[in-house]
Amino acid sequence: MSDAKTIAFVGLGSMGLPMATNLVKAGHRVRGFDMREAAMDALAAEGGERPASLAAACEGAGVLVLMVVNAAQARGVLIGAGALAALPEGAHVCLMATCPPDEVATLAAEVAAAGRVFVDCPVSGGVVGAKAGTLTIMAGAATPAFEAVAPVLRVMGDKLYHCGTEPGQGAAVKAINQLLCGVHLAAAGEAMALGQKAGVDTATLLEIVSGSAASSWMLKDRGPRMLMDEPPVTSAVDIFVKDLGIALAAGRAAGMGLPLAAAAHQMFLAESGAGNGALDDSKVVAAYRRLNGIG
Known part of the structure; x- marks a missing residue:
């Protein structure tokens, strides 16, 4: 019984x-599980429960939220570690990680075959949105499943969208979102590196383009950090290596070429390959600098 x-x-x-x-604060009974003991202790300090095992976390739960890194980790938790079998019949599985749409659809079929209900619901908004409960959540699920988990999802995000009735459709929308973010960020890096190569004052350049039709959210947010030698890390280079890879996989699955996404992906790969994958993603500008001999 769930x-x-x-x-x-x-x-x-x-x-x-x-x-x-945030779910604890909203009155839910939350059993948090993580491979890191300190993470479970931190949730327990906020009023969450610290289960003895993954199976204990899932026993009797009506909803399982997976906020893992990728589809492989989700499969490892559900199938390899036995979370799916430990959940009650009819429980809802909410996959909130950014994953390739075709892998999400495959996982959803396995969850359904086991008598549980799958909801594809990746998020956007980063750590700031997670803390504030203002995430954007893009769901792909049958309408009854979406409606069943919507109250839980709305605690975590104030912008909840039902993107389609098939698992994988939420993942597709997230992939498209990340395609645009990655391309916009790479374009900003290219522009700022060109300004540096041309010898113009980059702070003035940034002020001009940020206030013109050339601007983008990514330029205004990451541009100032491109001027720093060691910007604080808000999102790592390797995140876009992963997410643009997912966008390209979505393109392959749809039979569509994505040349701009591919070019941006190469620049993030170059920066990661230089040993800087854990640095702030604004450091993609450094890949352009190296390519063009800018000191």
């Missing part, structure tokens, strides 16, 4: 922990 107010939450990272904490 309890809709009892939530098993797997993945208490920089986004997962505040998301789970």
